[in-house]
Amino acid sequence: MKLPNEQILVTGCAGFIGFHLSKYLLKENIEVIGVDNINDYYDINLKYSRLDILKKYNNFKFYKVSLEDEKDINNIFVDNNIKYVVNLAAQAGVRYSLKNPKAYIDSNIVGFLSILEACKNHDIKHLVYASSSSVYGGNKQVPFSTNHNVDHPVSLYAATKKANELMAHTYxxxxxxxxxxxxxxxxxxxxxxxxxxxxxxxxxxxxxxxxNVFNYGKMVRDFTYVDDIVEGIVKLINHIPQKNKEWNDKSSECSKSFAPYKIYNIGNNCPIELEYFISVLEDKLGKSAIKKYLPMQPGDVPKTYADVSDLEKDISFKPKTDIEDGINEFVDWYRDYYKR
Structure with a gap:
């Protein structure tokens, strides 16, 4: 896994995936410039606990900044010698987008524009950014392929992620x-x-x-362990997309372009039924769940399933962590962190 020996900016570094990616890069002696606004969408103490771990590394520099603060974002690029950007900062959550839609426009649209502008103005070699399986929206055909149409989102969160892909292509x-x-x-x-x-x-x-067990337990998800996600991101940082001169508007390859642009699914390629997921968790905890069966929530989809053949072909990506091991790792961390 060859990494560039240059500064990498990671936005959302105090978030879940951003923390794990930053820690991996720091252990590899990469200089990481971290950005996060530490918003209160969920417990900020958890975010600060992640940040405390990152701050132990001498090759980590942190800025508490919101992406939509374009001037502050640009100054970070001016003050550092950033060559690669991994944009993981975003307002997350499908259900929350029903309650606070403006937060998604501010962070995911306006904020992403700030990142694109800074990358454009500072000769960035590669921008890797977070999209979401939510963009598949009303699609029924599985596994979801990057060559499927994604013009029918069912949540504002999904719409902002599709917009990010369009904005990135334009730049x-x-x-x-x-x-x-x-x-x-x-x-x-x-x-x-x-x-x-x-x-x-x-x-x-x-x-x-x-x-709460939505869709009466009939939900299916392509649960993907965070270490597998980080491995995929790390392999892609230095895998820079090239212009595809043979691409045309009749091509079925929606994930490629005449521009230096690429879209990948990054998932486990092994969908799990929610009922089984819960049973594995019950076994690990040694306790049975009290289940409240409910209908599907607005904005949700019944099934996700990633076709990751492009990642397998381009960077030999193959998820290694099965659901049993992944849940065990989470519960061990949870019990240790919360002392329960």
């Missing part, structure tokens, strides 16, 4: 900025987000509280 075309978008599929693991199912379920079961 790749107009300014020859190489961009790679990653459609993440239900990432889980230690230091995970408190709004995600594994965290919510673990917390509730240990407190003898009911868990």
């Amino acid at each position: 790749s075309h107009l300014y020859n900025l190489p961009t790679t978008g990653l459609r993440f599929f239900t990432v889980y693991g230690p230091w995970g987000r408190p709004d995600m199912a594994l965290f919510l379920f673990t917390d509730a079961i240990l407190k003898d509280k009911p868990i």
